Amino acid sequence: MTVVEVCLDDVAGARVAEDAGADRLELCAGLAEGGTTPSIGTVEAVLGTVRGIGVNVLVRPRGGDFVHTPDEVGVMCADIRAVTRLRAGSPLPVGFVLGALTPDGEVDVPVLRTMLEACGDAPVTFHRAFDATRDLAAALDVLSGLGVARVLTSGGRATALDGAAVLADLVGRAEGRITVMAGGSVRGGNVVEIVDRTGVPEVHLRAPAVVPGRSRHRNPHLGYDTGERTVTAAAPILDVRRRLKRAL
Template identity: 55%
Template sequence: MTSVEICLDDLAGVRVAEEAGADRVELCAALAEGGITPSIGTVGGALRAALRIGIQVLIRQRPGDFVYDEDELQAMVDDIHSMRALPNPSGVTLGFVLGALRADGRINADATRRLVAACGEAPVTFHKAFDQLPDRAAALEQLVDLGVSRVLTSAGASSALEGADGLARLVEQAGDRIAVLAGGGIRPANAAELVERSGVREVHLRAPLTVATVAAGAPTAYDHGSREVTSGDVVRAVVDAVSGAGAGAAPTAAGERLA
């Protein structure tokens, strides 16, 4: 069985994704700028809304690179602690999505270890900063040693489908030690092919739908007249597409249940 994770920054999308059959969401803010940490109120709202679906929270203090100074790193640690303390009425899986690099392009092991420690028993995903690394095979081993649960990647390619061969190599290397979460350009039309070619058991995508904003009047710098929400139809189509695909693939990373 292939699990589906939906990346979103609209709070209503948590219920939409759950009702459409997704397994997890990655909750972000400001996806138009690549995504940053959502507010604690947004995370609290997502935990109240979720009945089954796992909530993965992006921990990224600002847009731009993934090289953080001490103040930024401490802010991210504080965010993790604050979010872990929130009420979780349905007891859904709360996890975190993070990544820290050094100026020379390698994983910042000290920063990553500190962030992972702040997460406690919560599952940790190392995000697509992984694709900037020159030696992803070595980096995968480092992430295993650091206690990371999964890595989000297209194997350095511009899309997951283009990186299918590289993803297959990562899946084989990972075994059941760490999950490989494929992300990048995944749509209903190509999701099953990607799973079959790469052997991944987890896919990650946005499912955007553009809708008109409610307020009347001419567009402004703050209200362009439309916004993006999560499309239940797209989520459902991907869930259906990958259902049964890659049935012989490796199991999810040891110690973590599917949401």
């Protein structure tokens, strides 16, 4: 059965995703920026909320590009160590999601080695910085050689469906050395086609729903409260699960 990973940023959403059949969570903050490191309190709360699925914690200090300064690398390693302390006391499978590139669009091997050392024996996913590399096939080989467990990719295109041909090539090239996980607008309506065309063993999706905010009073002159908020919804996850099951 295809592994389904759900990207989210809320504790309640972690419960929703597990109940809807997610196999693993990618826990983030700042999803509007493509994802940033969640607070240590959020990580602790999620690890205390879910019952038996894996939790991968994104380590990314800011939005924008993936070329990181020494200060940022220091912050990322400190975050990894903080999560590692929680991981030591958790019965759940806990891993990390991270990445770093050179200004020329190649995997930043020295920086990645530093972070991998901080991760210890925890499984590591290289995030969609992979899609910004100059040569996806070469980057896959580098990551495999470094011991990275998984790469999240849309095949270098805007969506996983658009990048299906490249994803298929990457799956063939991986040869079991590293897992290729498809991400990028994965939905119930296209997940079976993506899996069939690429052979990916895992898919990654968000499951957002916009709901009214809780405030009964709003100051209309302030721009940061729109009266709505985004939460993790069960329906998209259930839809993906149902369609994958039917396709077996």
